[in-house]
Amino acid sequence: MEHLASGNETAAIAAKMSRASCMPVFPITPQTEIIETLARWKANGELNAEFFTMDSEHSVMSAAVGCSATGARTFTATSSQGLTLMNEILFIASGMRLPIVMANVSRGLSAPITLWSDHTDFLNQKGDGWVQVHAQDNQEVFDSLVMAFKISEDRKVLLPSMVNLDGYVLSYTKEPIDVPTQKEIDKFLPPYKPKHAFFKPNKPLIQGAAVLKPEAYTYFRGQHHLANLNALEVIQEVCKDFKKKFGRDYGNGLIEEYKTNDADVIIVTQGSISTTAKAAVNEMRKGGRRKTKVGLLRLRTITPWPHKEVAKALQGAKHIAVFEKNVSPGRGGLMMSDLKASLYDHTKKKPIITEFVMGLGGSPESIQMFKHGVKLAKKDRKGEVHWLG
Amino acid sequence: MTKDLKQKYDFEKGIPIMPANASAKYNKTSSWRLWKPIIDHSKCIKCKTCFAYCPHGAISWINGKPKIDYTFCKGCLICAEVCPVKCIGKEKEGN
Amino acid sequence: MAKYQKFKDIPDENLLEGGSFSCAGCGGELGLKLALKVLGEDTIVVNASGCMTLLSNWPTSPLKVPFIHSAIENAASTATGIRHALKALNREMNILCYAGDGATYDIGFQSLSGAASRGDDMVYVCYNNSCFGNTGNQWSTATPKFARTTTSPPGSESHGNALSRKDMAKIMGAHGCYSATASTALPLDFMRKVEKARKYKGLGFVDLLVNCPTNWGFEPKEGIDIVMKAVFTGIWPLYEVENGMMTINYDPGPGKFQPVKNFLKGQQRFRHLTKKDIAEIQKDVDKEWELYRGGKYWQTDEY
Numbered sequence: 017m018e019h020l021a022s023g024n025e026t027a028a029i030a031a032k033m034s035r036a037s038c039m040p041v042f043p044i045t046p047q048t049e050i051i052e053t054l055a056r057w058k059a060n061g062e063l064n065a066e067f068f069t070m071d072s073e074h075s076v077m078s079a080a081v082g083c084s085a086t087g088a089r090t091f092t093a094t095s096s097q098g099l100t101l102m103n104e105i106l107f108i109a110s111g112m113r114l115p116i117v118m119a120n121v122s123r124g125l126s127a128p129i130t131l132w133s134d135h136t137d138f139l140n141q142k143g144d145g146w147v148q149v150h151a152q153d154n155q156e157v158f159d160s161l162v163m164a165f166k167i168s169e170d171r172k173v174l175l176p177s178m179v180n181l182d183g184y185v186l187s188y189t190k191e192p193i194d195v196p197t198q199k200e201i202d203k204f205l206p207p208y209k210p211k212h213a214f215f216k217p218n219k220p221l222i223q224g225a226a227v228l229k230p231e232a233y234t235y236f237r238g239q240h241h242l243a244n245l246n247a248l249e250v251i252q253e254v255c256k257d258f259k260k261k262f263g264r265d266y267g268n269g270l271i272e273e274y275k276t277n278d279a280d281v282i283i284v285t286q287g288s289i290s291t292t293a294k295a296a297v298n299e300m301r302k303g304g305r306r307k308t309k310v311g312l313l314r315l316r317t318i319t320p321w322p323h324k325e326v327a328k329a330l331q332g333a334k335h336i337a338v339f340e341k342n343v344s345p346g347r348g349g350l351m352m353s354d355l356k357a358s359l360y361d362h363t364k365k366k367p368i369i370t371e372f373v374m375g376l377g378g379s380p381e382s383i384q385m386f387k388h389g390v391k392l393a394k395k396d397r398k399g400e401v402h403w404l405g
Numbered sequence: 406m407t408k409d410l411k412q413k414y415d416f417e418k419g420i421p422i423m424p425a426n427a428s429a430k431y432n433k434t435s436s437w438r439l440w441k442p443i444i445d446h447s448k449c450i451k452c453k454t455c456f457a458y459c460p461h462g463a464i465s466w467i468n469g470k471p472k473i474d475y476t477f478c479k480g481c482l483i484c485a486e487v488c489p490v491k492c493i494g495k496e497k498e499g500n
Numbered sequence: 501m502a503k504y505q506k507f508k509d510i511p512d513e514n515l516l517e518g519g520s521f522s523c524a525g526c527g528g529e530l531g532l533k534l535a536l537k538v539l540g541e542d543t544i545v546v547n548a549s550g551c552m553t554l555l556s557n558w559p560t561s562p563l564k565v566p567f568i569h570s571a572i573e574n575a576a577s578t579a580t581g582i583r584h585a586l587k588a589l590n591r592e593m594n595i596l597c598y599a600g601d602g603a604t605y606d607i608g609f610q611s612l613s614g615a616a617s618r619g620d621d622m623v624y625v626c627y628n629n630s631c632f633g634n635t636g637n638q639w640s641t642a643t644p645k646f647a648r649t650t651t652s653p654p655g656s657e658s659h660g661n662a663l664s665r666k667d668m669a670k671i672m673g674a675h676g677c678y679s680a681t682a683s684t685a686l687p688l689d690f691m692r693k694v695e696k697a698r699k700y701k702g703l704g705f706v707d708l709l710v711n712c713p714t715n716w717g718f719e720p721k722e723g724i725d726i727v728m729k730a731v732f733t734g735i736w737p738l739y740e741v742e743n744g745m746m747t748i749n750y751d752p753g754p755g756k757f758q759p760v761k762n763f764l765k766g767q768q769r770f771r772h773l774t775k776k777d778i779a780e781i782q783k784d785v786d787k788e789w790e791l792y793r794g795g796k797y798w799q800t801d802e803y
Contacts, residue, residue: 082581477518
């Protein structure tokens with residue numbers, strides 16, 4: 017059924033239809049509309065879930081750990097400062113292997129404080145062991161959240177998932193989305209029946225105990241790592257299954273390639289700017305005598321990082337223009353190191369990579385910006401860094 | 406990368422949880438003891454005071470009588486201190 | 501009549517067995533054992549990082565009930581999550597939050613205050629050894645005046661901790677929930693209070709003073725005597741707050757308390773105290789009891 021919904025409403029619809037039974041929440045711009053929507057449904061008796069407001073995001077994630085450890089399907093949502101406040105418990109949630117699903121509405125980090133979107137908040141969480149997916153439009157927000165429960169709860173994975181959507185650009189923009197029926201969703205996503213939660217009859221469990229033996233600690237971290245690597249396969253399987261049932265797909269679930277086959281220059285993006293980048297690709301491919309064979313690689317799965325797939329997508333290009341809507345001061349864009357590692361490990365010919373730090377604190381992107389970037393990238397001989405916007 | 410990690414994925418086994426079934430029995434704390442409390446059952450009035458105060462679950466109440474489990478007793482001697490009839494004596498360990 | 505009038509009323513089954521890594525004569529472990537005797541096996545223990553976390557060291561644990569530990573500052577929030585998940589899964593169980601004084605008075609205060617205000621149903625026992633004990637005796641807001649900790653050491657410019665301790669049970673009482681103080685010296689009193697906290701619909705808080713031989717500096721066997729003296733000198737008042745009304749549980753009457761010196765003298769953390777310091781502590785305690793006996797609970801004029 018077609019709906020006209022903002023990114024935030026979409027996330028709320030997805031959480032409800034996925035039958036998440038526990039939702040600890042805390043308000044933060046630009047995420048608040050998600051929890052307001054859920055609260056309204058709860059007040060009208062339309063939401064069959066425990067919905068409760070906590071005293072901070074730190075407490076939200078702590079409660080989510082409690083809910084999931086007990087055995088309930090758990091959803092929450094946050095943004096920027098909230099995500100950073102959760103930081104400690106994010107590691108605990110993934111280390112205890114609890115399949116919590118969270119929508120993160122991306123927003124730049126303080127200081128100076130900003131409300132607008134950039135990707136620094138969640139990319140700083142690359143090391144927390146969550147499965148992270150980044151959506152480009154509202155339809156993908158819905159689909160990714162539903163898929164996230166299935167991926168997270170898979171026995172081969174058992175990890176929490178974060179679905180990222182860009183603040184304002186998606187969170188407050190209404191787009192038409194196609195929502196399957198509840199029956200279809202239920203068929204795709206069966207109830208959560210964990211084996212490692214509290215309530216297996218007559219089998220009390222100790223969770224979160226100290227592991228002081230270094231070799232045991234290494235074993236559990238190794239298992240966590242393997243679970244993350246398993247997620248690479250499970251994401252692809254679930255995406256395939258989703259396509260079969262609902263007819264939509266997002267590349268292979270890990271990356272999405274657009275006209276990369278014959279491309280000389282490949283633009284790398286993630287999130288909602290990818291849609292603008294696609295339009296730029298189309299324009300540049302048209303341009304008559306001066307046309308450039310440009311392609312686009314959209315990074316969809318951030319963690320686990322699909323090294324091979326990324327390298328394969330990029331290996332044919334002469335130039336790569338990476339547009340990063342984030343920055344780590346003193347390091348540059350946060351995706352660069354991963355991208356370069358992929359190419360170093362898996363390709364013989366090394367393309368030249370030009371980095372563009374752009375879109376910080378909500379600076380708008382444009383087709384012109386991508387065209388300009390591609391022009392600079394083609395002239396680049398040593399791997400330059402440019403700040404745009 | 407996976408090759409270097411000489412592990413296979415163990416599903417739920419690879420999650421740091423354990424059953425709560427008092428499995429600490431592997432962890433014998435008797436070696437911590439300097440003094441060994443000894444109950445003189447002939448004087449014991451079975452008031453359950455030592456059982457109430459033992460911090461380490463080393464005194465159990467079996468058939469209406471206290472019994473010290475010397476595998477776990479850490480020798481804090483709280484039981485001897487709180488006994489209202491002073492029927493718990495002590496003996497130096499290793500003698 | 502209330503349960504647990506005699507030691508003989510204490511159930512035989514131990515839900516916390518031997519073999520933990522706690523120090524010999526640990527009052528914290530004693531408190532957990534007693535609380536579990538009240539709450540029974542249908543209880544989830546939620547722990548904040550601290551000494552009791554190390555009871556369970558993978559792959560061994562002395563506990564026979566479900567247990568979860570996540571971080572130091574979030575025991576109450578984790579318990580809130582568990583309570584809601586139990587509702588969602590249609591289960592009824594006791595939840596026991598067992599956290600140290602640092603995790604309750606200081607770093608975990610926000611999550612505890614939140615849970616108390618929301619009325620989330622749980623028993624919250626703070627095992628209070630008046631310092632950050634597991635890290636080796638650092639100052640917390642539960643540390644009594646002039647006590648030596650490694651971060652408030654006495655020296656030529658210092659008499660130890662310069663501040664008075666925070667009155668946590670009163671603050672929790674002000675949330676409108678059940679709140680009480682207790683001591684491991686009086687297990688039955690503590691157990692009755694845990695039973696009340698269990699029956700209370702909402703968060704029931706018990707601040708349990710526990711004997712800590714390692715950080716207070718005394719022989720393990722003297723522990724019960726020392727916490728007993730804390731009660732008998734009036735330095736650790738036993739009271740309950742129910743519906744905003746405070747009841748003093750033990751008051752021998754004016755002038756009948758032992759001098760605080762009796763409590764202070766057996767412990768290394770007070771060894772540096774001068775006569776003047778002891779007199780000051782005595783004055784504080786006397787003043788506090790004067791307030792209580794006058795029907796006042798706070799040292800403010802407005803109250």
